[in-house]
Amino acid sequence: MKVVFNSFGGRYNDNPRAIYEALVARGTEMDAVWLARPDLxxxxxxxxxxxxxxxPDARAAVESADVIVSNDGISREWxxxxxxxxxxxxxxxxxxxxxxxxxxxxxxxxELVMQDIARWDHLLSPNAASTPHLRSAFGFTGPVHxxxxxxxxxxxxxxxxxxxxxxxxxxxxxxxxxxVLYAPTWRDDLVLADDGPAHTFPVDLGDLARGLGPDHVLLVRLHAMVSDRLEVQGTAxxxxVSRHPDISELYLAADVLVTDYSSTMFDFAVTGKPIVHFTYDLEHYRDDLRGFYFDLAEIAPGPLLTTSEQVLTAIAGLGGRPWMPTERYNRFRERFCSLEDGAATERVLQLFFPTDGHPGRPGDTPVPTNDEPRR
Incomplete structure (x- = not known):
């Protein structure tokens, strides 16, 4: 069985890494190949x-694979x-x-993205709330698990x-x-523009880090779309940590997350640690650039703040005492994190790499798709 893995255009991380390492730990016999950027x-x-x-070896690999596991589009000719x-x-x-x-x-x-979507056979969903939006976004009519x-x-x-x-x-x-982990998302109008910066920060990161006070450190994690195109400047x-191989490790290392509209909020909430939203360009991002599937003001697990002073005050307010999740935070976790129970990888292996079935063909699996409601 030949399995090709791809994550964010050549990185060793994310869902494909978790699946790959679980297969290796289980002793699955496979010819595994990763698409890798030379510099990584x-x-x-x-x-x-x-x-x-x-x-050319990458094209040959995907064209000869029995199973392809990717967390992003493979939008090349193959x-x-x-x-x-x-x-x-x-x-x-x-x-x-x-x-x-x-x-x-x-x-x-x-159009480039849709060419790759046409090749997909199966799509994973992190929760029931996301499934209809993933279908809509990708126009995907196949099984969503x-x-x-x-x-x-x-x-x-x-x-x-x-x-x-x-x-x-x-x-x-x-x-x-x-x-304090600061993990903002990218801005389409900057990254995809013909000229100008790939990203801009609303504040001087060095000033923000120093404003946190003694016994704090600011970990800056840029999105993969901009991490190669922007230098984070500042001193201790x-x-x-933009080049750290896997953000999941940073979630564990961090004590609080500062983000904006990034999906990091959904992952970090699994830890039960506090989240602060630095949403300085909320109206532009929501109304002109991307739009939201959910009302952020209604669902956000933490406060929506527009200035660095407000962010610093919110973090200072956490103090040194143990933080207790709010009712709002717990509702967020119930809605979006109910399947993040430590067994997601095993569910995927049962679906696509059964020990007593055909790899990549979950025809008779007991794990439901969204077309088979959970009971």
Missing amino acids: RADFPAGVQTVETWG DKQPTTTYLQTWHGTPLKRLHRDAVWAPEGRL ETGYPRNDVLSAPDRDRRRARVRAALGIADHVTA PLLD
Whole structure:
């Protein structure tokens, strides 16, 4: 069985990584190949077979695969074989409108995405609330499997405290230091513009980090769409963690999340730790750029703030005492995190890599799709 894995155009992370590592741990016999960016090859463990994204070997790999596991579109020229099963895991619970549903998109971008969607055989959904929006965004009529996201299993794993300690030690964060993870999403009109910056920050990050006060550190995680095109400048207590291989480890290492409209809020909520929203351009993003599937003011697990002073005040208000989730936060988790129970990867393996069935063909699986309501 040949399985090709792809994550964010050549990275070793996210849902494909969780699925791959579970298959390896189970001892599944497979010829596994990862699409890898040459400059990120060092992020792949020794012994992992890779081919360069997007060289001729990559096209040969996907065209000869029995199963393809990807968390994003493979929007290049290649011919999918009738015997290949393409599992699209996607990479986030959608707050912001996607693809066909977005308020704005540059000319030609949608058509390129739709070419790849036509190849998909199955799509994963993190929760029932997301399923109809994923269908609408992609125009996908095939099976959508509500499994939760495999990448989030580590957030509920029995060894999560050990993982947290290891990551913090690697980043040089002492036990008594409060780590604030700032993970904003990207802005389409900047990234996809013909000229100008790929991203702009509403504040000086160095000033924001220093404003947090003693015994704090600001971890800045840029979106993959901009992390290669923008340099995070500043000194301690500021750390640029945009190149850290897997954001799930940063969720464990952090004590509070600051974000805007990013799907990081849905993943981080699994940890039960506080979330603050820095929504300085809310009206523009919601009304002119993307639009939302959900009313952010209604569902947000944390406060919506528009200035850095408000963000600093909110973080300071958390104090050193243990934080207790609010009723609003708990409603958010019930709606969007009910399947993030640490068993999402196993559900995906039961579907697509059964020990006693055909890989990639979940015809008689007991795990339901959205067309088979959970009981």
